[in-house]
Amino acid sequence: MEKFRRRATITNRGMEENAMAILESFCAHDSSHVHDDRLAFLEAVRFASIVPENGTPPTNKMMEAIFEIMREAKSLELVVASYQLLCELEKHFPRVYLSNEDVKEAPSSKSAKLIVFEEAWLPFAVGSDMASSDRSVVSKGFKEPISPSGFKLLLESLNEEAEGIESSETKLELLAKMYMLQYLIYIFEADFLPRNRDFLENSNWISLKDSLLNKFLGSRRINYKDVAKDTFFVLCNLFLARTPTNSNSGTTKSSSDDMHNNNDSALALSLPEVEKCTLKAVEKLLKLMINLDLSKKKADAQSLTTRADGVRTPMVELIMDELFYDKDLLSPFLQAFDDPILKLEIVSQYIHKYNVKPSTRKRKLDDSQDDTAVIGFFNCFLNSTSTKAIVKKVGAEAVQVMLAHALQACMSIPKEQLHELASDSKNDARRSPLVSICNDIISAFTKLRETDEHLQILPIGKEALFTAASVLSTKS
Known part of the structure; x- marks a missing residue:
């Protein structure tokens, strides 16, 4: 297992001393050689750790230095080089992985073992004992790791930029922040995915509970709901800023200004892609x-959690609340969020939440079927009464947008998975699930017109109807 080997516990003093010696001018900010020295240091680490087939893992001190170069870089070249090196090192020397991820492992292995290196360096400070992590404390020339509140501030600053709020930041500072956010999210993902897979296969809740993401969201140093909402708004505002038709698009304007006013055209050209x-x-x-919410819900159902695990409002519920209060964000969110199954989950829960049923039927329905069945929300449009109730709560335009995106999501899901989702609803299992869904889409829009004969079908609604009719014509 060469790729997934333990980071060196016995420090490679020679490699570290040779590499770190290049950074002797690290604190001499007036030195004209700082830029070149840092690039040389990054190349030295790459040559020692990644280029050789059996490269030596970098020490924690070296990882910390690379991370600090990305945080304080004064050039686009350094920001990109340090970011790329950090990501490559994470792939070569992961902190968390499953034993069967190694291609050399025998395929007959019965179950994967979760491997976690607790001593590995982290860019985060998520422990409860990191009380001073918000301060700009310098230790041996390097700043402390990113704290939960520091991550929240990073999200807030990017959200303000995406909203078009005037900022004194240079484009290089903005780009560096974006790379920083990408890297930190990459760390969350690399830590979470193997732990979550291990939980789904082996019901190992303890390991998932110890994930960086769970610890971060449970930190007492931040308000979980604020972070969740910041993440939601950054997604929507970044999407809107990148939409050419948006009159308030900060991206197009800022990039254009840079092309004419900024001497570094490479920065202006790279910003849209970043x-x-x-x-x-x-x-x-x-x-x-x-x-994480879905896995925690499953762990709760299996009685694997305790009171110490705490209770958080599910992310989907927070998203639904924001979409309900600001329906203008519904379309950009569903366009930006392209995971088809999770998108269906959000649309399903949103429609079910505002589908008011007669109280005499509620208990019977709760006992007979799962109201959160992913494809089952089409049943809310079986008659004009329930359709009218949903339209009254949500709005006709919002309903059209959700139905259209639901169809797009269903068409993006593999046939086998779609069969599984359709089996939870009243769709006839003997029929093609996509055929049933297309029929449901047409039926839902028909019911919408019955509630208001003057209803204007949105372009996205017309496209959904055309697509559904085309599918039905090819399947007939």
């Missing part, structure tokens, strides 16, 4: 938070 990657990273963070 914004795109940041958008995808924030979407990943939302997915991780939702999947």
Whole structure:
């Protein structure tokens, strides 16, 4: 297992001393050689750890130095080089992984073992004992790791930038923050995914409980709901800022200004792509938070949790609340969030939440079927009465947007998975689930028109109807 080997517990003093010696001018900010020295240091680490087939893992001190270069970089070249090196090192020397991820492992292995290196360096300070992590304390020339509240401030600053709020930050500072956020989310993901897979396969809740994401969201140094909402708004605002038709698009304007006013045209050219990657990273963070909630719900059902695990409002519920209070964000959110199954989950819960049923039927329905069945929300549009109730609560335009995105999501899901989702609803299992869904889409829009004969079908609604009709015509 060469790729997934333990980070050196006995420090490679020679490699560390040779590499760190290059950074002797690290604190001499007036030195004209700082930039070159830092690039040389990054290359030295890459040559020692990644280039050789059996490269030596970098020490924690070296990882800390690379991270600090990214935080304090004064050039685009250094920001990109340090970010790429950090990500490559994480792939070569992961902190958390499953034993069967090694391709050399025998395929007959019965179960994967979760491997966790607690002593490995982390860019985060998520422990309850990190009381001073918010301060700009310098230790041996390097700042402390990012604290939960520091991560929240990072989200807030990017949200303000995406909203178009005037900022004194240079574009390099903004780009560096985006790379920083991408890297931190990458760390969350690399830590969470193997732990979550281990939980789903082996019901190992303790390991998932110890994930960086769970510790971060449970930190007493932040308000969980504020972080969840910040993440949601960063996603929506970044998407809106990147939309050419948006009159308040800060991205297009700022990039154009840079091309004419900024001497470094490379920075102006790179910013749109970095914004795109940041958008995808924030979407990943939302997915991780939702999947953590789903796993915790499963752990609760299996009586694996305790009171010490605490209670948090599920991310999906927070998203639904924000979408209900600001329906203008519904379309950009569903466009930016492209995970089809989780998107269906959100649409399903949103419609069910505002589908008011007669009290005499509520208990019977609760006992007979799961109201949160992913495809089952189409049953809310079986008659004009329930459809009218939903439209009254949510709005006709919002309903059209959700139905259209639900169809898009269903068409993106593999046939086998779609069969599983459809089996939870009243769809005839003998029929193609996509055929049933297309029929449901057409039926739902028909009921919408019955509630209001003057209803204007949105372009996205017309597209959904055309797509559904086309599918039905090819399947007939």
